[in-house]
Amino acid sequence: MSIWKPWLAVWLCCLATVMGMAQDSLLSKSDIIKLDFNTLANKRARVRSKDPALMPAYEQLLQDADKLLDYAPVSVMQKNGIPPSGDKHDYMSIAPYFWPDPSKPNGLPYINKDGVVNPEVRQYTDKTNLPVVCNNIYLLSLAWYFSNDEKYARHASRLAEVWFLDTATRMNPNLNYGQAVKGVTEGRAEGLIDSRFFIWAIDGIRLLHTSRYWTARDQASMKQWFSAFLSWMQASGIAQKEMNSKNNHGVWYDAQSLAMALFADSVELAGKIVQRAADRLDRQMGTSGLFPLELTRTTSLHYSVFILNAFVVVAELSQQTSVNLWTLETPSGKSLKRALQVILPFTTREKPWPWPQIHEFNFYNAVPLLVADISKFHCLSCTEALKNIEGKNYERSLFMLL
Numbered sequence: 180m181s182i183w184k185p186w187l188a189v190w191l192c193c194l195a196t197v198m199g200m201a202q203d204s205l206l207s208k209s210d211i212i213k214l215d216f217n218t219l220a221n222k223r224a225r226v227r228s229k230d231p232a233l234m235p236a237y238e239q240l241l242q243d244a245d246k247l248l249d250y251a252p253v254s255v256m257q258k259n260g261i262p263p264s265g266d267k268h269d270y271m272s273i274a275p276y277f278w279p280d281p282s283k284p285n286g287l288p289y290i291n292k293d294g295v296v297n298p299e300v301r302q303y304t305d306k307t308n309l310p311v312v313c314n315n316i317y318l319l320s321l322a323w324y325f326s327n328d329e330k331y332a333r334h335a336s337r338l339a340e341v342w343f344l345d346t347a348t349r350m351n352p353n354l355n356y357g358q359a360v361k362g363v364t365e366g367r368a369e370g371l372i373d374s375r376f377f378i379w380a381i382d383g384i385r386l387l388h389t390s391r392y393w394t395a396r397d398q399a400s401m402k403q404w405f406s407a408f409l410s411w412m413q414a415s416g417i418a419q420k421e422m423n424s425k426n427n428h429g430v431w432y433d434a435q436s437l438a439m440a441l442f443a444d445s446v447e448l449a450g451k452i453v454q455r456a457a458d459r460l461d462r463q464m465g466t467s468g469l470f471p472l473e474l475t476r477t478t479s480l481h482y483s484v485f486i487l488n489a490f491v492v493v494a495e496l497s498q499q500t501s502v503n504l505w506t507l508e509t510p511s512g513k514s515l516k517r518a519l520q521v522i523l524p525f526t527t528r529e530k531p532w533p534w535p536q537i538h539e540f541n542f543y544n545a546v547p548l549l550v551a552d553i554s555k556f557h558c559l560s561c562t563e564a565l566k567n568i569e570g571k572n573y574e575r576s577l578f579m580l581l
Contacts, residue, residue, distance in 0.1 A: 244322030288362030320383035468521030
């Protein structure tokens with residue numbers, strides 16, 4: 180069976196609602212926050228001593244997690260289409276910025292509209308389910324970690340088992356059919372941007388290891404799954420092309436492969452990945468402190484923040500290796516600290532963004548950068564910026580616990 184479906188009816192009925200939809204609009208706020216486990220342990224101790232500064236955020240976390248207890252496990256087996264391999268266990272998605280060609284009777288081959296998401300993306304449920312299940316594993320595991328209530332660990336474990344481990348429902352550890360372009364290719368290197376959410380699933384799984392609902396066998400099986408996916412990332416031609424990408428895609432490749440390498444105890448490989456990311460910083464960052472290839476995008480503020488979110492993940496993980504990206508300065512004088520300083524007045528709205536941004540920027544995407552500025556570089560204005568983003572919900576925001 181072909182993976183392609185008739186497109187015209189869906190396109191016309193959804194067009195009006197999606198023109199402003201960002202690529203990551205389906206994500207919840209927590210998906211972009213990489214855990215610092217030392218900070219997390221400190222916050223948990225404060226919660227257990229009922230620190231009034233953290234209790235509103237803790238209570239909100241439990242309220243959110245309670246709602247997720249009704250979220251049924253999902254898997255790659257739920258999609259209607261069949262991947263080109265013929266195996267439903269293979270993940271598949273379509274490229275978000277490619278649309279039917281109105282000049283062609285069947286719309287093929289699809290054409291690019293940078294920054295404008297094709298609503299057909301939602302038809303491929305792997306694309307929509309993956310970030311949600313990773314986010315829910317993460318949130319439920321955090322609720323378990325802070326509360327010690329096993330109901331959260333039980334459900335997080337079940338979600339992980341269905342997506343990753345159960346032989347009847349598990350995803351095969353590859354991304355051969357990610358971000359396909361109809362009429363052009365069955366899968367693209369760019370598809371690996373879809374799997375960046377594994378970073379947060381791994382964080383959640385790391386929190387589960389002391390729960391009675393997450394066994395040593397589960398842990399070993401999960402390490403085996405991510406080791407297999409990491410091996411695919413190193414051997415696949417599609418993945419190698421993504422590794423060689425010169426924009427945010429290359430950095431996100433490093434961020435997720437680094438998370439997997441450390442989870443699978445591949446410390447030597449992890450060190451090499453951090454050094455590769457440092458080399459990217461040296462090459463991709465301009466002398467202004469911004470990233471020229473991201474500035475060419477139609478949503479250039481979004482992508483300028485997006486690439487730094489990836490570098491922040493790498494930097495957080497780099498502390499487990501011999502190269503610390505937080506403090507590193509490259510041979511040409513580039514540094515993550517400098518990049519964060521340069522983007523800061525735009526993410527705090529002190530300065531207007533002068534480059535293309537065809538959609539209104541979601542300032543919450545800058546939260547991990549502001550949190551990093553506070554925790555690593557003692558930014559004095561960042562707390563006020565976070566308060567402006569969250570408004571009356573500031574004290575109940577998840578990042579207060581992270």
